[in-house]
Structure formats: C-alpha cells, structure tokens
Amino acid sequence: MDLLNHLPDLHFLRPELLALLVLLPLLIWLLRKGVTRDNSWSQHINPTLLQAMQGKQNVARKKRTRTGLLLTSLALLLIAAAGPSWIEKPQPATQRSDNMVVIMDLSLSMLSEDTPPSRLVRAKQKIVDLLSMRKEGSTALIAFSGDSFVVTPLTDDMRTIESNLAALEPLIMPVIGSRPDLGVDQAKDLLAKTGSSTGRIVLVTDGVAPHQIDRITDMLTSTEFELNIIAVGTEEGGPIKLPDNRGYLKDGGSVVIAKTELAPLRALAIENRGVFSELALNDSDLEAINAAGTLLSSEHQQNALRGEFDQWEDMGFLFLVLALPLCLLAYRQGGLLILLIFISPQQADAFEFSDLWLTPDQQAQRQVQQGNYDIAAQLYTSPRHKADALYRSGNYEQAAELYSQFEDAENLYNLGNARARAGQLPEALEAYERSLEKAPLNEQALANKAIIERMLEEQEQAGGPPSEQSEGQDSQQSSETNSDQQSQQQQSQQQGQSSEDTNSQESGQRSSQEQDENQQDQAQQSTSNTTDNTAQSEDEAQHSQAMPESTSDIEQMNQQAQQSQGGSENSDPSAKKAESLADTNLTPEQRKALEEPTPTENQSMAIEESLSSEEQRSYEQWMRRVPDDPSGLLRRKFEQQARERSREHYSEEPLW
Known part of the structure; x- marks a missing residue:
C-alpha cells in the first residue's frame, strides 16, 4: 500500500538506460531462431527414440522456459x-568541516585581578568550557605574548589541548609583550593548510593595539575566515600582580593599570565576519560565537527551507533482489566451471597456533620481554624494531645496516651507537654529527659524540697500526661503556661466593657487611636527594631571576632574547656542548648511553618489566629525579621556535 501511495512520484534517475529495453525483442527473435533451427542429433535420430533417450522431456519447451x-x-x-x-x-546541508583555532593571550596584563581570581584563570576556564562543547570538527590552540607559538595543532582530541592549557602562563614565553596579530597570522596559516576555505578563529584577549587592528584586518581580508573575540577584563582595569608576592608591575615607578578597551575589539570582530562577546560566568558568550558549531549560516538555512538539499533515494536494489533468483533458475549447471581454470591457488605457508591470536610483531615483543632477542629479530617485520632487537642481541653490524635506512635524528643516534659498539668509531662520529644536525639539543647524542671524540684523540696520541687501533677501540669502548655491567657482575659473583661460604663465616662479619651495604645505600639516597634539591633550587633561582618587575626589565629581557637568537645562528650549539662535555669527567650514566638504543614506548615498558627488583628500585630513583614540569617543556619548545625564527621585536609594540 505504501508503494501505491508513492506511484505518482515514481520516476527514474537514469532514464536513458531504459532505451536498452528495445533490444530485448531482438534477443527473443535470435533465441527462437536458434531453437527452431536445430542442427543437433534430432536430424538423424527418430523423435520417439530421442525423447526416450532424453527422459521424455520436451527440449524445446525447456529451452523456452530458460529463455523467458x-x-x-x-x-x-x-x-x-x-x-x-x-x-x-x-x-x-553541508559537509561538516568545522575547523577552529583558539588564540590565547599570555601577555603580562592577563595577570591582572580585576576579574577574580585573575584574567588568566578565567580565560583558561572559559577555554575549557569551549573545548567541552566541541563535539565535531578540529580545534587548535595558539598562545602569544611578544611572539606567537602553536601549542597544539588542529586535532579532535580535546584532552590533549586541555592538558597543555594548564601549563600556560605568561612567564614561560621567551619574549614578553602583546602581539595578537602574530597569533592571527599563525591561525590563518593553520586553517589554510586544511584546504578548506572556511574556518573560525576565536581570540581570547584583553586588548589589541590600534596599529595591530589594521594588520589583522589586512590579513583576513582575502580569506573567508571568521574572527570571533572574547574580551577578558574590565574597562576600569586593575594592576598587574606579579607571582611569588613580588608586588605589581611598574612603569617609571608608578603601578601599571591594565584596562580592557571593548569598543576596538567589538569593531575588529564585526569587520572580520565574527562575533564579539564579553567573558561571562555562564555559556552565553560561547553560544554567541557558536562554539559548538551546531548552527548553519543564514544562507544555508534558507536553502534548507527551500528544499534544495533534499535528494531522491535510488530504489533499484529492490529490482536487483527480484532479478537474482531468476538468474539462478536460468543458470545452466556447469557453465561457470571454466572459471576455475583462472583461479590460482594461494601459496601454502607454515602455520602455528599463535598466529591466530598474535601478529608477528606481537610475538616478537613477547620474545623481547623474555630476553630472546635473536628470535625477536627474526619475527619483527618493522625494520626499526628488527634493528633494535639485533642491537640487543649483539649483532651491531646488522643493526647498523638497518638503522642506516632512516634519516631521522633518533635512528641516526642509534646508528652511531651500533657503529660505536661494532668498533667503527669514525663512522659512529659521523652518525652522531648527522643526528645533531637534525636535533641539536639531544644531550645523549652530544655526550656519546664527546666519548667518541675523546677515544679517537687517545688513539691518535697512542699511534700504532690500524689493526691495533681498531682492537684498542673495541677494548677501550667496552671498558668504558660496560664498566657498570662489570661492576654489577663482580658484585653478583661476590654475593654468590659469600652465599657459598656462609657456613664458614662468623655472624659478626655478616652483620658488618650488611651495615656497610646499608650505609652505602643511605649515602646514595642522600646524594640523590641533595642533587634533586639542588636542581630544584637552581630552577627556582632561574625562575625568580627571570621575573620582570618593571618595564625596563621587560625591555632588557627582550633584548637579551633577541641577542641570543641572533647568536645561535652563527654558533654550533652541538660543538660547544661536545667541547664542554669532553673537558669534564664522564659519569657512568653517560658511558652507559652507548649500550642501548633509544627505545620506543612499548619497548621501554617491556624493559621496565624485565628488570630485577634491585634494578627497578634504581630505575624508579632516577625517574623521580626527572622533574614533572610541563611548563618547562613548553618553555623550551617556545625558546627553540623563537631561535629558529630570529624575529625582530619593535619598540613600539606594547609590553603588557
């Protein structure tokens, strides 16, 4: 009944194909001609006998049924x-490609407390609310102060953006100031790389300078990107409170009052096809800028009302379902057996029960956890993991061949380790240098490069034929890099001997040995604690020294940053770092850096699980010494990007 109701709307989406129905009568005529014109045995055999031989069936009627x-x-x-x-x-109505770039102001004025607890805290809370409303599309986060930096590129993982957001604060920025125009320029580049002509920019700031408004407008004139602005702060303003109770920011001895001018921000948003909103306690400001991206533009809404986005559904599959059984009835048995000739059988492979549940890489990972590196090297399909397994099994030359296939800094570093362990010191030095060209701040590569340089210098001073030098390379390297392992083996041997001779030793000697060991452990723990406290105190001292208290301090810090950026272009940081490391005594940790390649995430978990209880305690002690400082990671990331840009900073730009 439903089909009868829709019969007036019946039409064909591709009506030109119906013209082929004209050829069906011609096909019927050709088939009937073939039936009546019989050149088979019926011309030579009696019809009665032929019917008996064929099971008393009418061949012509059977053919007519199949033809129909x-x-x-x-x-x-x-x-x-x-x-x-x-x-x-x-x-x-439209394909959902809602790309949004959030630009966060990290200038010193965001430390003002006119919107309690502070503008910075309120801005972070608002961005968190915005991220929670984003159910579709990609989002990016950019932070700016005196320069602009991409914190998180376009992604649909809002948790990553939120985790990076918590570490943002004005004092981690390498250049202090207020350059929202640079942030908008970076946002425009991010949106342009997506290939979409539409995109939205959300600027969370407390002010834009007049000359920067013109720059931003010129940037967005040739695009269709929207600039939405959420204003933070009040027009009355408030003083800029410095952290650690260091007072307020001063300019010429007077306290700076940071005011938010709303009128220029409103005009900037309207002029660039966006919406202006003041920071609100509820979600009204986010709904005003359509943060969730659920609303269509007015043009799309009008098209939807006119029905321009409705589409007729192709119902041809119903007729296909009806045709398939008829094709099966008309099917002649044995007609498709010829196709079996062209079907090639699959190659038979060896099969094991573990192949049903684990891939070869997963099986290899299990062998790594059990310490069977030779078997793991045979199972791995990834060249990188195969090279790591060969390295751990002692096949350094084969591992070096696989590492040489890659050109990234990490694998070049592993290539240097493999060549060093194989006794190829000049080639190892070359691999470390290539790795440092791509990652100049890799401290492990710098330390290993210093080790190789010192070994080569000692060989040159000692002299001797090349064969003796190569043997000396192996022995010297093994003596330096395996010092920790030898000491551990000696300790284990001593413990074994002591356990065998416990019946002949006196209890006083055993108690004295235990007391000596406990004293050594306590000394190591106190040393690690003192180094941790020293490192923390150094970080706090550097942090307090970098704290500006006046505008003159800000200008001096920016000049120093620009000079360091200019000097980094003409200097080789890797060479300087290597020279400084070559002049100092190498620690056991630096010597041990040549023993293991850089592990991947899964391999590091496997290594940690394979450690003994004593090694795990030592590993945990070292891990506790690594400071949990996400702000420091972002600070170093921003500093590196600032050095690569070496951008000039003009005195007419605002400092807060």
Missing part, C-alpha cells in the same frame, strides 16, 4: 540500473 527467465531477469536488471525512485529523503 533470462529475458525477465535482464529486464529487471535494466530497470534497476535506470534508478527507479519514489522516496525523497533530506540530505545534510
């Missing part, structure tokens, strides 16, 4: 291909 089924199925297939349709269904 074939023609009916062909007609249904042509109708299905023509696209019959009688149901109209609405389609999505």
Whole structure:
C-alpha cells in the first residue's frame, strides 16, 4: 500500500538506460531462431527414440522456459540500473568541516585581578568550557605574548589541548609583550593548510593595539575566515600582580593599570565576519560565537527551507533482489566451471597456533620481554624494531645496516651507537654529527659524540697500526661503556661466593657487611636527594631571576632574547656542548648511553618489566629525579621556535 501511495512520484534517475529495453525483442527473435533451427542429433535420430533417450522431456519447451527467465531477469536488471525512485529523503546541508583555532593571550596584563581570581584563570576556564562543547570538527590552540607559538595543532582530541592549557602562563614565553596579530597570522596559516576555505578563529584577549587592528584586518581580508573575540577584563582595569608576592608591575615607578578597551575589539570582530562577546560566568558568550558549531549560516538555512538539499533515494536494489533468483533458475549447471581454470591457488605457508591470536610483531615483543632477542629479530617485520632487537642481541653490524635506512635524528643516534659498539668509531662520529644536525639539543647524542671524540684523540696520541687501533677501540669502548655491567657482575659473583661460604663465616662479619651495604645505600639516597634539591633550587633561582618587575626589565629581557637568537645562528650549539662535555669527567650514566638504543614506548615498558627488583628500585630513583614540569617543556619548545625564527621585536609594540 505504501508503494501505491508513492506511484505518482515514481520516476527514474537514469532514464536513458531504459532505451536498452528495445533490444530485448531482438534477443527473443535470435533465441527462437536458434531453437527452431536445430542442427543437433534430432536430424538423424527418430523423435520417439530421442525423447526416450532424453527422459521424455520436451527440449524445446525447456529451452523456452530458460529463455523467458533470462529475458525477465535482464529486464529487471535494466530497470534497476535506470534508478527507479519514489522516496525523497533530506540530505545534510553541508559537509561538516568545522575547523577552529583558539588564540590565547599570555601577555603580562592577563595577570591582572580585576576579574577574580585573575584574567588568566578565567580565560583558561572559559577555554575549557569551549573545548567541552566541541563535539565535531578540529580545534587548535595558539598562545602569544611578544611572539606567537602553536601549542597544539588542529586535532579532535580535546584532552590533549586541555592538558597543555594548564601549563600556560605568561612567564614561560621567551619574549614578553602583546602581539595578537602574530597569533592571527599563525591561525590563518593553520586553517589554510586544511584546504578548506572556511574556518573560525576565536581570540581570547584583553586588548589589541590600534596599529595591530589594521594588520589583522589586512590579513583576513582575502580569506573567508571568521574572527570571533572574547574580551577578558574590565574597562576600569586593575594592576598587574606579579607571582611569588613580588608586588605589581611598574612603569617609571608608578603601578601599571591594565584596562580592557571593548569598543576596538567589538569593531575588529564585526569587520572580520565574527562575533564579539564579553567573558561571562555562564555559556552565553560561547553560544554567541557558536562554539559548538551546531548552527548553519543564514544562507544555508534558507536553502534548507527551500528544499534544495533534499535528494531522491535510488530504489533499484529492490529490482536487483527480484532479478537474482531468476538468474539462478536460468543458470545452466556447469557453465561457470571454466572459471576455475583462472583461479590460482594461494601459496601454502607454515602455520602455528599463535598466529591466530598474535601478529608477528606481537610475538616478537613477547620474545623481547623474555630476553630472546635473536628470535625477536627474526619475527619483527618493522625494520626499526628488527634493528633494535639485533642491537640487543649483539649483532651491531646488522643493526647498523638497518638503522642506516632512516634519516631521522633518533635512528641516526642509534646508528652511531651500533657503529660505536661494532668498533667503527669514525663512522659512529659521523652518525652522531648527522643526528645533531637534525636535533641539536639531544644531550645523549652530544655526550656519546664527546666519548667518541675523546677515544679517537687517545688513539691518535697512542699511534700504532690500524689493526691495533681498531682492537684498542673495541677494548677501550667496552671498558668504558660496560664498566657498570662489570661492576654489577663482580658484585653478583661476590654475593654468590659469600652465599657459598656462609657456613664458614662468623655472624659478626655478616652483620658488618650488611651495615656497610646499608650505609652505602643511605649515602646514595642522600646524594640523590641533595642533587634533586639542588636542581630544584637552581630552577627556582632561574625562575625568580627571570621575573620582570618593571618595564625596563621587560625591555632588557627582550633584548637579551633577541641577542641570543641572533647568536645561535652563527654558533654550533652541538660543538660547544661536545667541547664542554669532553673537558669534564664522564659519569657512568653517560658511558652507559652507548649500550642501548633509544627505545620506543612499548619497548621501554617491556624493559621496565624485565628488570630485577634491585634494578627497578634504581630505575624508579632516577625517574623521580626527572622533574614533572610541563611548563618547562613548553618553555623550551617556545625558546627553540623563537631561535629558529630570529624575529625582530619593535619598540613600539606594547609590553603588557
């Protein structure tokens, strides 16, 4: 009944294919001509005898039945291909590609407390609310002060953005100031790389200078990107409170009052196809800028009302379902057996029960956890993991061949380790230098490069034939890099001997040995604690020294930053770091750096699980010494990007 109601709407999406139905009568005539014109045994055998031989069946009637089924199925297939349709269904008005870039102001004025607890805290809370509303599309986060930096590129993982957001504060920025125009320029580049002509920029700031408004407008004139602005702060303003109770920011001895001018921000947003909103306690400001991206533009809404986005549904599959049984009835048994000739059998492979549940890489990972590195090297399909397994099994030359296939800094570092362990010191030095060209701040590569340089210098001073030098390389390297392992083996041997001779030793000697060991452990723990406290005190001292208290301090810090950026272009940081390391005594940790390649995340977990209880305690002690400082990581990331840009900073730009 439903189909009868839609019969007036029946039409074909591809009606030109119905013209092929004209050829069906011609096909019927050709088939009938073939039936009546019989050149088979019927011309030579008596019809009665022929019927008896064929099971008393009428061959002509059988052929006519098969012909009728074939023609009916062909007609249904042509109708299905023509696209019959009688149901109209609405389609999505636009393809959802809602890309948004959030720009956060990290100038010193964000430390003002006119919107308690502070502008910075309120801005972070608002961005967190914005991220929670984003259910579709990609989002990026940019932070700016005196320069602009991408904190998180376009992604749909809002948790990553939120975790980076918590570490943002004005004092981690390498250049202090207020350059929202640089942030908008970076946001425009991020949106342009997506290939979409539309995108939205959300600027969370407390002010834009007049000359920067003109720059931003010129940037966005040739694009269709929207600039939405959320203003933080009040027009009355407030003083800029410095952290650690260091008072307020001063300019010429007077306290700076940071005011938020709303009128220029409102005009900037409207001029660039956006919406202006003041920071609110509820979600009204986010709803005003359509943070969730659920609303369509007015043009798309009008098109939807006119029905321009409705589409007729192709119902040809129903006729296809009807045609398939008829094709099966008209099927002649044995007609498709010829296709088996062209089907090549699959190659038989060796099969194990573990192949049902684990991939070769997963099986190799289990062998790594068990310490069977030779077997793991045979199972791994990834060249990188195979090289790591070969390295751990002692096949350094084969591992070096696989590492040489890669050109990234990490694998070049591992290539240097493998060549060093194989006794190829000049080649190892070259690999470390190539790795440092791509990652100049890799301290492990710098330390290993210093080790190789010192060994080569000692060989040059000692002299001797090349064969003796190569042997000396192996022995010297093994003596330096395996010092920790030898000491551990000696300790284990001593413990074994002591355990064998416990019956002949006196209890006083055993107690004295235990007391000596406990004293050594306590000394190591106190040393690690003092180093931790020293490192923390040094970080706090550097942090307090970098704290500006006046505008003159800000200008001096920016000049120093610009001089360091300019000097970094003409200097080789890796060479300087290597020279400084070569002049100092190498620690056991630096010597041990040559023993293991850089592990991946899964391998590091496997290594940690394979350690003994004593090694795990030592590992945990070292891990506790690594400071949990996400702000420091972002600070170093921003400093490196600032050095690569070496951008000039003009005196007319605002400092807060």
